[in-house]
Amino acid sequence: MRRKIVRLALVGGVVFLALLLLLATCGGSPGDGKGKAGDAATGTARPAAASAGPVTRLTVPPQYTTDRGWEIIGSSPEIAVSHATGLVAYLERSAGNRYRLRTVDTATGRPGWRGQPWRQPDPLHYPRIATVTRGDRQFFVTWSYGKVGDGMSPSSTFLSLDLYDVTNGSWQRVEVPWQGAPDVSASGPDIVISDGKANSVLVDPVTGTVSELSADELKYPKGCPACKQLTEVHGQTIGGLLVGGAREFWVHGGWFSRNVAPKGTDRTSGVPTSVTSDLVLAKWALARKAKRAATHELWAVHDAVTGEAVASVECHRPAIKPGRYPQAVLSPSGDYLIAGNLAFDLAAQRGRCFEDEGGVGHLTLATVTDDGIAYGAENARDASEALAGGGLPVSMDFATWTTDRLARNARLPGIETTGVGVFRWTDRQERTHLIGYPRTD
Template structure:
């Protein structure tokens, strides 16, 4: 009887194997092939990515993961260790996929959908509210076919980071939108004073027209070139040609840092929970003619956290450097500025004549920042087009040159540096190399 059972089990195993081979040959009921099939392949891990880049020595390329054919944007949730990226799907559609940044294992994947502008990849953001984190894919385009009037609108697909539950929000919009997530909602603005905020939990949309702006009493500069700069936990952050404020909340004139002229504050960059602003030094101070004060402010209260003086530029830049914050919020870098927020210390990397020595583009919780000399901005530094790559250590404020061809991490999550590289077929590769030690 035992032999018969074993024989039947073997026969059953052969039949199961044949059935599996048949399903594999027939495609297993997949989604119709195309570019999405290539993206179904899990990220390479353990044995090391096939692509071996030259990276800073603290990272190893012997282990890690690799994604081929991802869209130009990705989003990271540091609280869960997940990374989200977009891939093309058949029928001019896109699909959001996730992976675990530490192991490279594939996570949940959303259903394919068609954005209002299917000719380009949607943008990706991470937003947090009420202890929940969401990935947001956004796109802008037009509707209307035949004789129907065309309308422009913004479409948001909001995914819960934990399980991929999705909510779609669409709202009419005129012009080119600016979409950011520096507060507990998704902010859409027109680059001026018209805006809308989308609640990622409920999907509720709150529109704020320029005519509804409330200005701080006695601030004539606030009414000139008024612009929505971001969102804070206390409301929208706005600025004029000088001075800035939170709608219904604090006003920069009352939270100016020590040593600054209180009516000269200009916000230059906004990150979740933080604002980087430049100030003129108080009139009559020793270096007022040659230097400016750069200050990191708490976005909820407007209070200054840490400041550093830097030479005034010979020519005002057309755009200011973006602020990049370490995953746990202990460090901030922006161009040639670096701030240790816990130690309340700042440093301006510049030559004796006031020219910037380097541009910092990323920073880790371990206190390592990466950038390049002669780079115009962070993107140029990351892409390797801005002179020599460098690393800066917050423990010593020392800068060390890296090998000329070194690729820099854009972000570090769960101890893994995320690198970007485009191959000869114009395919984007996302690579995760773990930090050693």
């Protein structure tokens, strides 16, 4: 069912190009040299000469050089990347409690286009940011949730989304009335807003069209009573919405987990844990007669269109069921996938669970590159803690499936694109720094 949203603003995109060396000479913020006072941004880009390197030199994995690179000071805690264009997007706070989306070319460090400043409903927190892909087009999307007017009625709360075409920054805003804290997924091709249960709203990033999908329209698989218990919309794939129940899961209008269960598993036990546009990561109980059924479970990466298991691996059952499963991270090419202590070489159709003989997984993987190198940390609670400097940093080579410890103070790349690793750290003034270091020659 489609409905017209009251608040929908389409604003023409604005493209700003800045000369990097001129900015370095003048010491100004990229693109802000002659802006209005109300538009002055706190973040600055500090490009580095090839011989001098950036102002801040971090200890990083040996695959990267700190002899040259670029640095941004004052970015948002979260960033988004477009591997198709090599742009990284970040938010910075402007005067008057406004925010502006900026981009940087990771290969050169040159500022790209920037968006107009805007206010968000909730001034206490940074808006969220992600990349969504629909067909051959990509968009940076930011969102925040808050109130309008006096906030006395439930209808006054809404989710505000800003959508930017990654190629030129053309912008449109969509505001969706919403009750309760929303769950937002940008796995694509639409942006999915859900209530954490069975009701959802889809936003088309190209047109801004908003579509509602109620629990009654989810096309529950026949003969699956558990599908109607604890039903939850997990996100969207190129095949359709991914929906799960107390047990078993399905793609709306597509396949049913029971029909694609990996060999040697209980066909009615599938639980989706993470979703990308092309893939679904799920865990399965082993068949009751399996030798390790009492101690292990199987993790499988499924093709989002067919449901076929692309790669799988057995892993010990955790002593305590996690409250939140690790999110899958793909390499830019899509050849490798990591999630917590799991690693999959999708091209070779192989998986590995990193755990000790007692079944304890001390390793958390956070980033993976097209060269088949993953970065993470031992004894880190999750990927966010590993990227923030927690635990003992390590690298893992898919060619050998072995790990190497890095220097104890080594920082890990949050992403890598165009041969440049993007690192994040926070200084004593609580400012977030983004630093781009190229791979070693």
